[in-house]
Amino acid sequence: MTDTSTRQRRPRTELAADVGTRIKLKREMLGLSTGELGRSIGVTANAVTQYETGRAVPKQERLDALVTALGTSTEWLLTGHEPEQLAYAQTRLELDLLALIREIPAEQRPVVLAAVKRVAEAARRKG
Incomplete structure (x- = not known):
């Protein structure tokens, strides 16, 4: 045992x-x-x-x-x-989005992320 x-x-x-x-x-x-x-x-x-x-x-x-x-x-x-390809693959639009996200209070970012995910999922389904 x-x-x-x-x-x-x-x-x-x-x-x-x-x-x-x-x-x-x-x-x-x-x-x-x-x-x-x-x-x-x-x-x-x-x-x-x-x-x-x-x-x-x-x-x-x-x-x-x-x-x-x-x-x-x-x-x-x-x-x-x-x-490296991810770290440097930022377009002007991606950089603008990142700057805006950083202005959002940390406790509200998960809500924004969830909304963006829903938009991306809808776009993928549309094809």
């Missing part, structure tokens, strides 16, 4: 902790709960919490799903750096 009181948890690695911090940051920026994010990537809320605390590292298929759900890149999740 295994004595559960002496069982050790898997130690967090620095990379796992850093990835977890970035997952939580993006999730909170998007206004998602751990349950909502978990459902969108096919895991439980507890699994998302394990990722965010660095106690577990998402496997490749979950990492791909996280990238999609969080609207980011694998490079950013793993390193904190955006791919």
Whole structure:
């Protein structure tokens, strides 16, 4: 029999902790709960919490799903750096939009993001 009181948890690695911090940051920026994010990537809320605390590292298929759900890149999740083509692919319109978003109070930004997402989804459906 295994004595559960002496069982050790898997130690967090620095990379796992850093990835977890970035997952939580993006999730909170998007206004998602751990349950909502978990459902969108096919895991439980507890699994998302394990990722965010660095106690577990998402496997490749979950990492791909996280990238999609969080609207980011694998490079950013793993390193904190955006791919060069994303960092510099800003048109004048994109820069103007970013400047306007930065003027919006932080607590109102999730509402704006949700509205922009709905417009983008409608445009994708129209084709």
